[in-house]
Amino acid sequence: xxxxxxxxxxxxxxxxxxxxxxxxxxxxxxxxxxxxxxxxxxxxxxxxxxxxxxxxxxxxxxxxxxxxxxxxxxxxxxxxxxxxxxxxxxxxxxxxxxxxxxxxxxxxxxxxxxxxxxxxxxxxxxxxxxxxxxxxxxxxxxxxxxxxxxxxxxxxxxxxxxxxxxxxxxxxxxxxxxxxxxxxxxxxxxxxxxxxxxxxxxxxxxxxxxxxxxxxxxxxxxxxxxxxxxxxxxxxxxxxxxxxxxxxxxxxxxxxxxxxxxxxxxxxxxxxxxxxxxxxxxxxxxxxxx
Amino acid sequence: xxxxxxxxxxxxxxxxxxxxxxxxxxxxxxxxxxxxxxxxxxxxxxxxxxxxxxxxxxxxxxxxxxxxxxxxxxxxxxxxxxxxxxxxxxxxxxxxxxxxxxxxxxxxxxxxxxxxxxxxxxxxxxxxxxxxxxxxxxxxxxxxxxxxxxxxxxxxxxxxxxxxxxxxxxxxxxxxxxxxxxxxxxxxxxxxxxxxxxxxxxxxxxxxxxxxxxxxxxxxxxxxxxxxxxxxxxxxxxxxxxxxxxxxxxxxxxxxxxxxxxxxxxxxxxxxxxxxxxxxxxxxxxxxxx
Amino acid sequence: xxxxxxxxxxxxxxxxxxxxxxxxxxxxxxxxxxxxxxxxxxxxxxxxxxxxxxxxxxxxxxxxxxxxxxxxxxxxxxxxxxxxxxxxxxxxxxxxxxxxxxxxxxxxxxxxxxxxxxxxxxxxxxxxxxxxxxxxxxxxxxxxxxxxxxxxxxxxxxxxxxxxxxxxxxxxxxxxxxxxxxxxxxxxxxxxxxxxxxxxxxxxxxxxxxxxxxxxxxxxxxxxxxxxxxxxxxxxxxxxxxxxxxxxxxxxxxxxxxxxxxxxxxxxxxxxxxxxxxxxxxxxxxxxxx
Numbered sequence: 001x002x003x004x005x006x007x008x009x010x011x012x013x014x015x016x017x018x019x020x021x022x023x024x025x026x027x028x029x030x031x032x033x034x035x036x037x038x039x040x041x042x043x044x045x046x047x048x049x050x051x052x053x054x055x056x057x058x059x060x061x062x063x064x065x066x067x068x069x070x071x072x073x074x075x076x077x078x079x080x081x082x083x084x085x086x087x088x089x090x091x092x093x094x095x096x097x098x099x100x101x102x103x104x105x106x107x108x109x110x111x112x113x114x115x116x117x118x119x120x121x122x123x124x125x126x127x128x129x130x131x132x133x134x135x136x137x138x139x140x141x142x143x144x145x146x147x148x149x150x151x152x153x154x155x156x157x158x159x160x161x162x163x164x165x166x167x168x169x170x171x172x173x174x175x176x177x178x179x180x181x182x183x184x185x186x187x188x189x190x191x192x193x194x195x196x197x198x199x200x201x202x203x204x205x206x207x208x209x210x211x212x213x214x215x216x217x218x219x220x221x222x223x224x225x226x227x228x229x230x231x232x233x234x235x236x237x238x239x240x241x242x243x244x245x246x247x248x249x250x251x252x253x254x255x256x257x258x259x260x261x262x263x264x265x266x267x268x269x270x271x272x273x274x275x276x277x278x279x280x281x282x283x284x285x286x287x288x289x290x
Numbered sequence: 291x292x293x294x295x296x297x298x299x300x301x302x303x304x305x306x307x308x309x310x311x312x313x314x315x316x317x318x319x320x321x322x323x324x325x326x327x328x329x330x331x332x333x334x335x336x337x338x339x340x341x342x343x344x345x346x347x348x349x350x351x352x353x354x355x356x357x358x359x360x361x362x363x364x365x366x367x368x369x370x371x372x373x374x375x376x377x378x379x380x381x382x383x384x385x386x387x388x389x390x391x392x393x394x395x396x397x398x399x400x401x402x403x404x405x406x407x408x409x410x411x412x413x414x415x416x417x418x419x420x421x422x423x424x425x426x427x428x429x430x431x432x433x434x435x436x437x438x439x440x441x442x443x444x445x446x447x448x449x450x451x452x453x454x455x456x457x458x459x460x461x462x463x464x465x466x467x468x469x470x471x472x473x474x475x476x477x478x479x480x481x482x483x484x485x486x487x488x489x490x491x492x493x494x495x496x497x498x499x500x501x502x503x504x505x506x507x508x509x510x511x512x513x514x515x516x517x518x519x520x521x522x523x524x525x526x527x528x529x530x531x532x533x534x535x536x537x538x539x540x541x542x543x544x545x546x547x548x549x550x551x552x553x554x555x556x557x558x559x560x561x562x563x564x565x566x567x568x569x570x571x572x573x574x575x576x577x578x579x580x
Numbered sequence: 581x582x583x584x585x586x587x588x589x590x591x592x593x594x595x596x597x598x599x600x601x602x603x604x605x606x607x608x609x610x611x612x613x614x615x616x617x618x619x620x621x622x623x624x625x626x627x628x629x630x631x632x633x634x635x636x637x638x639x640x641x642x643x644x645x646x647x648x649x650x651x652x653x654x655x656x657x658x659x660x661x662x663x664x665x666x667x668x669x670x671x672x673x674x675x676x677x678x679x680x681x682x683x684x685x686x687x688x689x690x691x692x693x694x695x696x697x698x699x700x701x702x703x704x705x706x707x708x709x710x711x712x713x714x715x716x717x718x719x720x721x722x723x724x725x726x727x728x729x730x731x732x733x734x735x736x737x738x739x740x741x742x743x744x745x746x747x748x749x750x751x752x753x754x755x756x757x758x759x760x761x762x763x764x765x766x767x768x769x770x771x772x773x774x775x776x777x778x779x780x781x782x783x784x785x786x787x788x789x790x791x792x793x794x795x796x797x798x799x800x801x802x803x804x805x806x807x808x809x810x811x812x813x814x815x816x817x818x819x820x821x822x823x824x825x826x827x828x829x830x831x832x833x834x835x836x837x838x839x840x841x842x843x844x845x846x847x848x849x850x851x852x853x854x855x856x857x858x859x860x861x862x863x864x865x866x867x868x869x870x
Contacts, residue, residue: 002620003596003606009622010596016293016300026293034622040292041427042299042324043336043396046623067673068663075365075655075662076673082365083358093357093366098400098424100393103680106623106696110678116396134678137621306583306590316583330582331717332589332614333626333686365655372655373648383647383656388690388714390683406686 012036019121020049021057021290030056032141034105039120047115048105048137050127050288053190054149058127058288061117062162063108064228064244065133065284066260073248073257078102078112079227080246085257090173092248096227097166109135109284112259122160123289124153127190128214128230130200130283140286145279146200146231147191149288150214154185161289162216169217171227173249178237182217187231197231200280201242202265204273208236218243222251226261230285241265241274244285302326309411310339311347311580320346322431324395329410337405338395338427340417340578343480344439348417348578351407352452353398354518354534355423355574356550363538363547368392368402369517370536375547380463382538386517387456399425399574402549412450413579414443417480418504418520420490420573430576435569436490436521437481439578440504444475451579452506459507461517463539468527472507477521487521490570491532492555494563498526508533512541516551520575531555531564534575592616599701600629601637601870610636612721614685619700627695628685628717630707630868633770634729638707638868641697642742643688644808644824645713645864646840653828653837658682658692659807660826665837670753672828676746676807689715689864692839702740703869704733707770708794708810710780710863720866725859726780726811727771729868730794734765741869742796749797751807753829758817762797767811777811780860781822782845784853788816798823802831806841810865821845821854824865 013036017023023035035049037059050058067076073084073092081092094100095114103113109131127149135143158165169182197211213233218226221237227245234243240250240262250256255265260281267275275281303326307313313325325339327349340348357366363374363382371382384390385404393403399421417439425433448455459472487501503523508516511527517535524533530540530552540546545555550571557565565571593616597603603615615629617639630638647656653664653672661672674680675694683693689711707729715723738745749762777791793813798806801817807825814823820830820842830836835845843856855861 006596006598006618006620006622010618010624012622013624016296018296038296038300039396040296041396042296042302043394044300044303068669070666070668071663083361086360088360089358094400094424099397099426100401101397104623104696106619106621107679107681110674111680116394134674136679306586308586328586328590329686330586331686332586332592333684334590334593373651376650378650379648384690384714389687389716390691391687406684 009034019117019123019289020051020059023049024051024057037117039116043116045115045117046105047117048108050141053127053147054151054188058290059117059121060105060108060286060288061115061121062287063103063113063284064259065109065112066258066263066281067111069258069260069264069281071258072254076112077259079244079259080257081248083248085248085250085254087173087249087251089248090175091170092246096171096245097163106137108286109133109140117289119161119163121289124155125150125290126155126214127288127290129286129288130230130280131286132283144191145283146196148187148189148231150185151188152185154183155289158183162287165216166227171217171225171245171247173225173247174223175225176219177223178219178221180219181215181234184213184215184233186213199277200231201276202272202274205238205242205276208238209234209242215243224250224256228285238274242276299324309407309413309579310341310349313339314341314347327407329406333406335405335407336395337407338398340431343417343437344441344478348580349407349411350395350398350576350578351405351411352577353393353403353574354549355399355402356548356553356571357401359548359550359554359571361548362544366402367549369534369549370547370551371538373538375538375540375544377463377539377541379538380465381460382536386461386535387453396427398576399423399430407579409451409453411579413445415440415445415580416504417578417580419576419578420520420570421576422573434481435573436486438477438479438521440475441478442475444473445579448473452577455506456517461507461515461535461537463515463537464513465515466509467513468509468511470509471505471524474503474505474523476503489567490521491566492562492564495528495532495566498528499524499532505533514540514546518575528564532566589614599697599703599869600631600639603629604631604637617697619696623696625695625697626685627697628688630721633707633727634731634768638870639697639701640685640688640866640868641695641701642867643683643693643864644839644867645689645692646838646843646861647691649838649840649844649861651838652834656692657839659824659839660837660841661828663828665828665830665834667753667829667831669828670755671750672826676751676825677743686717688866689713689720697869699741699743701869703735705730705735705870706794707868707870709866709868710810710860711866712863724771725863726776728767728769728811730765731768732765734763735869738763742867745796746807751797751805751825751827753805753827754803755805756799757803758799758801760799761795761814764793764795764813766793780811780857782852782854782856785818785822785856788818789814789822795823804830804832804836808865818854822856
């Protein structure tokens with residue numbers, strides 16, 4: 001056992017901070033890893049800090065992990081609904097805009113993760129990592145197939161985090177039409193580029209979006225709501241093929257309901273035109289604030 | 291960041307106590323908020339202490355949150371059954387009388403919550419708060435639609451907590467008839483009164499109970515068991531309209547199975563006579579010991 | 581409140597160790613109970629250490645608890661699948677070989693449990709306790725119906741823990757035939773013996789195994805995979821009657837799918853020949869490393 005290493009990690013529990021940005025600014029920590037944070041109300045939790053990307057100070061607050069693409073809003077679909085596609089439950093599980101938490105940082109590529117930072121931290125920008133399922137935490141950075149961040153401080157306009165952003169733009173079935181999508185924010189690539197983004201989604205999907213953005217609260221033709229379109233700005237309305245998370249009802253087909261929506265729509269058809277790539281479908285989406 | 295405030299909250303982790311009553315008595319703490327507790331066996335956890343109501347010292351040990359009234363003993367119905375209404379599973383998930391725990395204090399109005407205090411703390415009285423779903427913890431007290439507590443030390447007769455009380459009065463299908471209900475204990479109102487209690491339930495239900503009590507382990511006409519009838523003493527046997535939690539089988543109709551049983555029974559019928567109010571149906575039930 | 585006792589338990593949180601073996605070796609602790617451990621990456625967690633059996637130093641890393649034998653890969657079947665028996669999900673929930681964690685040590689006989697030690701600790705041997713459901717932690721040792729351990733350091737050949745062992749021998753439907761089972765390791769009994777092991781399973785099952793071993797990754801006639809055959813070395817191929825955990829598909833019958841597979845196969849038939857005993861079916865399987 002590397003005793004000194006463990007002792008150093010353990011001593012981090014005495015740091016008092018509300019975000020990884022605080023940890024960087026107040027304690028001068030520059031090493032990626034797990035740190036303890038405390039919410040404004042006093043809840044203490046451990047999460048991963050990215051201390052290197054674009055100056056560091058990024059707090060991991062959530063991961064969206066698809067545990068079963070064949071599932072249709074079944075157990076494990078915490079970012080859409082675990083109750084089946086049902087118009088009587090327009091918000092689904094509602095985790096995009098409540099204070100429920102689940103999972104652990106070390107397990108964030110093996111299952112859904114949401115910590116108190118999701119609703120507690122007041123931030124300006126977001127960073128997103130797509131990391132292959134079950135990848136170990138010490139290799140997330142190198143293993144990610146796509147990494148990017150925003151740098152225009154857009155969260156200041158929407159309450160400071162996703163909890164408040166999605167209060168304003170509810171991830172709810174039948175809350176509006178395709179034209180009512182939320183903000184589309186330009187991104188800076190840390191790993192990957194626009195061409196790679198294009199190739200992560202199906203050929204027909206590429207005709208419906210512009211790469212180089214992150215879009216929040218998309219709505220499709222049938223008025224189903226989705227939470228995040230990672231890497232793209234939506235132009236079309238078949239958003240279930242390139243956006244993730246969602247409300248509780250997908251009218252076109254229950255197969256579209258789930259954390260990764262219809263990413264596997266026509267993959268078994270021999271020549272898929274809508275399905276997303278296997279790479280992005282089998283990667284967890286890690287969400288950071290700064 | 292309010293650094294001194296966070297530091298103060300963090301320092302609470304050095305307190306050693308088994309209940310909020312201990313925190314009050316030993317450390318003289320008088321502020322509502324999160325504190326660390328330790329079970330007799332050594333499990334450490336954080337929960338909310340109400341340090342003001344009737345002298346304070348109340349420990350939040352659980353919340354019953356209905357995530358989906360249309361659900362029928364589906365995912366999230368931890369206080370009844372997540373396996374469907376099934377006579378072969380008379381105890382359902384069994385959480386009223388086991389040591390399983392779930393959720394967090396800050397998330398207690400967003401999802402079910404149960405901490406080790408539920409089975410570990412030896413108490414005399416209970417307090418109950420009905421707080422609208424997703425209400426933030428700092429405003430629970432003011433936001434509650436109903437708050438009350440017992441003051442006759444009834445828990446001393448039943449083992450000191452709900453874990454032991456429900457060992458004696460199992461929340462189990464077919465364990466007895468409507469006449470075999472558990473104790474009905476008089477309450478003192480901290481917010482609300484008997485009239486308000488009446489109005490929280492349907493007009494027909496009001497003919498079946500007396501307000502001003504809390505009843506444990508009710509049994510309905512079809513021998514389905516429920517855990518808590520909040521604010522009332524049962525006289526009738528259609529307890530599925532005003533009692534919550536339950537065993538694993540509701541013979542009359544699977545729609546009655548769930549954490550909030552049949553609170554939505556005839557709400558869609560235009561002129562509901564049994565359904566509970568929208569207010570109580572969309573509030574989490576927070577359970578405290580002292 | 582026994583204040584000194586609580587204080588002593590609480591002080592254990594300053595120990596820095598990666599396993600109960602470390603706690604014993606570095607800090608000289610000899611008392612069974614809860615201790616804090618830290619993973620190589622810094623995640624801190626509390627678990628139970630058995631400090632007495634065969635020299636002590638055993639870390640509880642998981643428990644397999646059957647919440648509903650009638651369930652068929654439904655909610656709570658985390659060690660097989662919560663998605664129903666489905667050939668499109670050959671790995672089921674995949675928890676035998678990922679970093680997802682759930683449950684608590686004190687609740688380990690009331691629900692499934694898996695902590696970071698499962699994938700983090702590098703060990704040589706395993707110990708297994710079968711403890712009746714809902715038994716309190718302070719009496720697990722005396723209450724167990726079967727306890728045994730290995731002593732040939734077999735884990736050194738398979739990566740040091742179950743996480744790596746099951747990487748090599750995936751708990752996956754259709755990954756091989758009955759002949760492709762993983763290692764069968766001889767055991768030393770701490771409570772019980774070969775005769776008792778025999779009697780825990782059905783009469784027909786006894787013709788298919790030798791007691792006195794623990795077998796990993798068994799495969800049945802229909803190519804369904806199971807994780808652990810506790811107490812026995814498989815000779816036959818109807819392993820669903822005496823092995824637990826599993827992948828996501830059981831072709832013979834969906835009733836075989838679940839954490840405790842087909843332990844209740846013909847119990848309702850009057851004269852069961854395959855069903856396991858009520859005793860083992862209603863006990864959680866606690867897994868330790870050293």
